[in-house]
Amino acid sequence: MVSYIFRRTLMAIPLLLGITILSFAIIKAAPGGPVAMLMDPKMKASDREKFEEKYGLNDPVYVQYFKWLGNMAKGDFGESLIKRGTPVSELILNRLPNTLLLMTVSFLLAVLIAIPIGIYSAMRPYSPLDYTFTVGSFLGVATPNFWFGLILIMFFSVTLGWFPTGGVATLNAPFSLWDRIHHLILPALVLATADLAALTRYTRSSMLDVLKQDYIRTAKSKGFKEKKVVIKHGIRNGMIPIITLFGLMLPSFIGGAAITEKVFAWPGLGQLFIDSAFQRDYPVIMALTVISAVFVVIGNLLADILYAIFDPRIEY
Amino acid sequence: MTALLEVKNLKTYFKKKKVNIPAVDGVDLKINKGETVALVGESGSGKSITSLSIMRLIPSPPGEIVDGEILFDGKDIVKLTENDMCKIRGNDISMIFQEPMTSLNPVLTIGEQIIEVLMYHQKMSKSTARNRAIEMLELVGFSRAKALIDDYPHRLSGGMRQRVMIAIAMSCNPKLLIADEPTTALDVTIQAQILDLMKDLSKKSDTSILIITHDLGVVSEVADRVVVMYCGQVVEEASVDDLFDEPLHPYTTGLMGSIPSLDGDVERLYSIEGTVPPPEHFPVGCRFAPRCPHAFDRCRNEDPSLITIKGSRSVRCFLHGDKEATL
Numbered sequence A: 001m002v003s004y005i006f007r008r009t010l011m012a013i014p015l016l017l018g019i020t021i022l023s024f025a026i027i028k029a030a031p032g033g034p035v036a037m038l039m040d041p042k043m044k045a046s047d048r049e050k051f052e053e054k055y056g057l058n059d060p061v062y063v064q065y066f067k068w069l070g071n072m073a074k075g076d077f078g079e080s081l082i083k084r085g086t087p088v089s090e091l092i093l094n095r096l097p098n099t100l101l102l103m104t105v106s107f108l109l110a111v112l113i114a115i116p117i118g119i120y121s122a123m124r125p126y127s128p129l130d131y132t133f134t135v136g137s138f139l140g141v142a143t144p145n146f147w148f149g150l151i152l153i154m155f156f157s158v159t160l161g162w163f164p165t166g167g168v169a170t171l172n173a174p175f176s177l178w179d180r181i182h183h184l185i186l187p188a189l190v191l192a193t194a195d196l197a198a199l200t201r202y203t204r205s206s207m208l209d210v211l212k213q214d215y216i217r218t219a220k221s222k223g224f225k226e227k228k229v230v231i232k233h234g235i236r237n238g239m240i241p242i243i244t245l246f247g248l249m250l251p252s253f254i255g256g257a258a259i260t261e262k263v264f265a266w267p268g269l270g271q272l273f274i275d276s277a278f279q280r281d282y283p284v285i286m287a288l289t290v291i292s293a294v295f296v297v298i299g300n301l302l303a304d305i306l307y308a309i310f311d312p313r314i315e316y
Numbered sequence B: 001m002t003a004l005l006e007v008k009n010l011k012t013y014f015k016k017k018k019v020n021i022p023a024v025d026g027v028d029l030k031i032n033k034g035e036t037v038a039l040v041g042e043s044g045s046g047k048s049i050t051s052l053s054i055m056r057l058i059p060s061p062p063g064e065i066v067d068g069e070i071l072f073d074g075k076d077i078v079k080l081t082e083n084d085m086c087k088i089r090g091n092d093i094s095m096i097f098q099e100p101m102t103s104l105n106p107v108l109t110i111g112e113q114i115i116e117v118l119m120y121h122q123k124m125s126k127s128t129a130r131n132r133a134i135e136m137l138e139l140v141g142f143s144r145a146k147a148l149i150d151d152y153p154h155r156l157s158g159g160m161r162q163r164v165m166i167a168i169a170m171s172c173n174p175k176l177l178i179a180d181e182p183t184t185a186l187d188v189t190i191q192a193q194i195l196d197l198m199k200d201l202s203k204k205s206d207t208s209i210l211i212i213t214h215d216l217g218v219v220s221e222v223a224d225r226v227v228v229m230y231c232g233q234v235v236e237e238a239s240v241d242d243l244f245d246e247p248l249h250p251y252t253t254g255l256m257g258s259i260p261s262l263d264g265d266v267e268r269l270y271s272i273e274g275t276v277p278p279p280e281h282f283p284v285g286c287r288f289a290p291r292c293p294h295a296f297d298r299c300r301n302e303d304p305s306l307i308t309i310k311g312s313r314s315v316r317c318f319l320h321g322d323k324e325a326t327l
């Protein structure tokens, strides 16, 4: 197992390289640049050249790429072009915990709600509750995050005043756990909805399939009550196909988080990504791309490890 | 001999789009203590639904036992609550299935799948149950039971898995073992081993067996008595010797013609012309009439009833018994 994880990690390196090359090329191909964003109409052409010279923006793209790659290998992601003088790593480290917190909480929320609902629906298919959950999850899938977020803010924060409209904590207030949770609830809920809905559907269909299997009939023939049959003989088998989904969901949370973070003014990586993309802040974009790619790799690796834990038929 | 199981006028119907599908339509069946009874008939004649009704494992909806009694040890199973039925399943009545490859849970160890039954019904501690599971595995012929117990089913062949199923089914010393085509999926040499094993175990523990099969070779090998089913009804019932000496029902005669003979005369395999009609299209009158070489007018208008002949066997056919009496 350990050697398998090691091998898988090694195999991820070419993948990561490929991702960085592609993203570098795409970013450079996009029109505009940091200079245009920063440009002061009064800025002299010579100053502009100096700026471009300093940050190597005039070098051929492949030279820029290898310089960047070399620095990154040393752990240096460079400096932000927009917030000049601030190391990219500092920008990211400041925001990473916020994003991780939001992602983890909404992931747990999605899993803890979706799986029991999916299992119930599979046990009582076509029951009134099952139909209710089905309609609910289609709405959940179909509702765009930003819209749902805005609706929640309007209703719960603006009209009712139950929740803050955004941010991670009340500004200039001493740390308080309740305050943090209070700020977290709405964005976590919004970020969870789409995946929650999809996960419910997948759990339902996977469990429906499992409950038709011969070994479930065997379990019933042993005299076990329905609950025990489902919990002991059904769930573990039903979770096996869901695990792949976990692996895929992890990176998708970053994409989903970008919009949610923007709506809730949540100072996380997603927001940073949107801002730096608009400002063509190349070093920041690249660093975030690498981090997302690493998340993809970790997600897949975690899924494979979980697979091995859940399914004894898999051997390494 | 006292009856362990007595099925009386069992009717199990499936309700689909307002039509009733009479999969089992008035079955009578008796199994004495220690006896092995074979239930035979072509595919679709209702054998599995009969046995699942006895286990109360009919998928519901759409299936439902609509009429009849299933007396087990004097109690009517049909009337038991699900909770009470759970105490009987796997303990007093257990079942093995036709599909050994898929009947074991792939994510639980073989040991766990035996131990859980013992802990549940016999209230054994985990370690006692584990020892008993090893014993059971040895009993069904595994020499390295101690190692096998922590293995997962995917490493085992079909025959080995069926033996594990037997170990599970027999672990609580059931009074009745229902085996629904336990050897159909296995190759011939393994079939014989499994049948021997079942015979052996039933003798040792005085377990009655209801074995379902459409293989009359299997019947002659293991059964004391035979019940022949056609279209959801019993058409003939007799001791093995009587049945093979002199089959009374034309359907039984047809089935016998279908036994592949030892010299490999395979052409006789499908000697009953036509196929079993689906339950929603059972013919009026004798259900076998459209395929029966002896059918006459009365057969197409009137239901023959199951009548006892010579005190020890019964048949559902106008050719036998007092033809005039029922007119």
Ligand SMILES: Nc1ncnc2c1ncn2[C@@H]1O[C@H](COP(=O)(O)OP(=O)(O)OP(=O)(O)O)[C@@H](O)[C@H]1O
Residues within 6 Å of the ligand: B014, B021, B023, B024, B041, B042, B043, B044, B045, B046, B047, B048, B049, B050, B059, B062, B063, B214, B278, B279
């Ligand atoms: N879930 C169901 N819904 C509707 N009809 C069913 C269902 N299950 C079984 N039946 C019907 O019941 C009839 C009897 O089925 P059963 O499985 O008992 O046959 P069998 O004698 O065991 O045949 P085989 O030898 O193929 O196992 C079949 O004609 C089938 O169409």
Ligand code: SF4
Residues within 6 Å of the ligand: B249, B250, B251, B286, B287, B288, B289, B290, B292, B293, B294, B295, B296, B299, B304, B316, B317, B318, B319
């Ligand atoms: S009752 Fe008539 S049709 Fe039915 S089996 Fe007997 S002879 Fe054939």
Ligand SMILES: [Mg+2]
Residues within 6 Å of the ligand: B047, B048, B049, B180
């Ligand atoms: Mg069957």
